[in-house]
Amino acid sequence: MPLVSPKEMFAKAYAGGYAVGAFNVNNMEIVQGIIEAGKAENAPLILQVSAGARKYAGQNYIIKLMEAALQDCDLPVVLHLDHGPNFEMCKTVIDGGFTSVMYDGSHLPYEENIAETKKVVEYAHARGVWVEAELGRLAGVEEDVKSDEHIYTDPDQAKDFVSKTGCDSLAIAIGTSHGAYKFKGEPKLDFARLEKVSQLLPGVPIVLHGASSVPQEFVEMCNKYGGHVPGARGVPEDLLRRAAGMAVCKINIDTDIRLAMTAVIRKHFVENPADFDPRQYLSPARTAVKEMVQRKIRNVLGCSGKA
16 A cells, blocks of 8 residues: 555544654655554554654665565554654655655744744645644653743744644654653643643544553563663653543654663563574564564553554
């Protein structure tokens, strides 16, 4: 099945009270694990590529991996640019075959964010490509996206922003954050703010970035087998499921996949010190990706059987 736009899958998610998972990809094993999880759950998928992943793997390699993965796949799958830093990169991936892009101008002054987002929207829409934008700012670190402060999205400004830019979906800040260290105190999301945004933007799909849950069993496994990720905490899965039942149609998940892969690989090396064939440790890592994605589809997104 060829790549699709997220338009129809988001319309169904909005009406059905669930969300679609946007899983970051970096290599073949991650792509395979996500696709196999989607098949097992009969769920729609968004595979997203950050600027860092694009630099690491190469845009053409990623596109060819996607083409290979979709040859035996009947699921609706979107190929999405995550945190596009400028118009030029958005243009390049659109021209290369991506069906959705996120332009991230959240670090810019408000009027400049509007102007740059609108520029991306005009180019993308002329080619049938979906555009996600961001308003507000998430604290934490994700590759080159860094912020020491958390700026919650203003609902009235969100309405103005969507009206002026014409973006298709909007990533907002309601308490999630990038990376593995999201909360020091009690985890909480600002559901009142989400509700207000959804009231002012009826029908507009809302996106949550920084929404990994950082399952503690994988933190413990990683640390047990030589890792050092003390105190890592994510967004509880029940809070994310609640958001998915509201206007949130896309939830980004990256850290959990990295953590599961790394923990399983560390465990394999400790228990099998003679192994040096990459297939020996990447095979269980690929299985860990599949199982993590299935867990998210069932417990967080609610999109199992929705393909």
